[in-house]
Structure formats: structure tokens, C-alpha cells
Amino acid sequence: PVPLQVPYAPSGPRQVRNALALLRGRAGKTVDLGSGDGRLVVEAHRQGLRPAIGYELNPWLLVLSHYRAWKAGYHGEVSFLKQDLWKVNLSDCYNVIVFLAPSVKPPLATKLLAELPDEARVVAGRFPFPSWRPTSTLGQGLDQVWAYDMKEVRRAVQSSAEGSPV
Numbered sequence: 677p678v679p680l681q682v683p684y685a686p687s688g689p690r691q692v693r694n695a696l697a698l699l700r701g702r703a704g705k706t707v708d709l710g711s712g713d714g715r716l717v718v719e720a721h722r723q724g725l726r727p728a729i730g731y732e733l734n735p736w737l738l739v740l741s742h743y744r745a746w747k748a749g750y751h752g753e754v755s756f757l758k759q760d761l762w763k764v765n766l767s768d769c770y771n772v773i774v775f776l777a778p779s780v781k782p783p784l785a786t787k788l789l790a791e792l793p794d795e796a797r798v799v800a801g802r803f804p805f806p807s808w809r810p811t812s813t814l815g816q817g818l819d820q821v822w823a824y825d826m827k828e829v830r831r832a833v834q835s836s837a838e839g840s841p842v
Contacts, residue, residue, distance in 0.1 A: 704770025714741025
């Protein structure tokens with residue numbers, strides 16, 4: 677069984693800036709898996725990533741997210757849904773933000789590989805995906821973020837499965 681309880685640790689301003697810099701200029705649905713207090717979703721919307729949706733199980737963090745969106749003037753424009761990220765269908769998501777604990781990354785990598793379109797980009801904060809090679813990275817230490825383009829990730833996964841470069 678996958679541990680569903682991930683500790684809440686809010687992203688700092690530099691982490692938010694770095695994560696969204698790796699999504700700049702991209703189109704399509706943007707989701708934050710385990711969106712916490714909603715700061716990444718609100719900032720994604722502010723920067724033109726639409727629709728921007730956060731998935732979070734903690735009801736208190738959802739209240740905080742809705743308040744943050746209202747305060748920013750985006751009430752009704754961004755969505756925060758109380759849904760288990762393992763049960764959400766991600767097949768129409770093109771920008772995925774993941775600031776989650778290392779223990780969650782291996783099973784999440786399997787889910788993302790199975791569901792995301794080739795054009796999708798995944799941005800991980802705090803901890804990289806251990807088995808994926810990032811397309812790009814930004815920042816250092818706690819502020820470091822990693823971007824993964826699904827087409828590249830799939831190519832690497834397939835070639836390592838075949839044991840030879842394609």
C-alpha cells in the first residue's frame with residue numbers, strides 16, 4: 677500500500693518561482709498534486725496557466741487554498757478539489773506540479789507514465805524522481821526544482837527496458 681499521508685511543508689517563494697519558471701509559456705491544464713495551501717495553483721493561474729487545479733485531501737488546507745484564491749481575486753477561476761491523487765485521471769493534464777515526499781515518487785512515476793500525454797511536463801520540487809533524468813533543473817538546495825518531459829522520460833524508460841539505446 678502507498679502511504680497517502682504526506683507531511684505538509686509550504687513552498688517558499690523561490691521554490692514557487694522556480695517551479696513556475698519551468699512551466700513558462702506552456703499551454704494546457706495545470707495540476708498540483710497535493711496542492712497544500714494552494715500557493716502554486718494561484719501563482720500558476722496568475723502567470724496564465726489555465727485551467728489551474730489543485731488536488732488536496734486535507735480539508736483545512738483546502739479552506740486555506742480557497743481563501744488564498746479569493747484574496748488574490750481568483751475566486752471561481754481556480755479549482756481546489758478534495759480528491760485522492762491516486763484516483764485522479766491525469767490523461768488530460770499537460771503541466772503537473774509535484775512537491776511530495778520521496779516515498780511517493782516511485783509509485784507516482786508509474787501512474788504518471790501510464791496516464792500523462794507525451795506533451796506533458798512534470799515539475800518536481802524538493803525531491804527529484806529517482807529513476808528519471810530531468811530535462812532541466814533550476815535553483816539549488818531546498819529551492820531546486822526538476823522538470824521532466826514525458827516524451828523524453830518514456831524514451832529513456834523504453835531504451836533501458838530494451839537494454840540498448842534506440
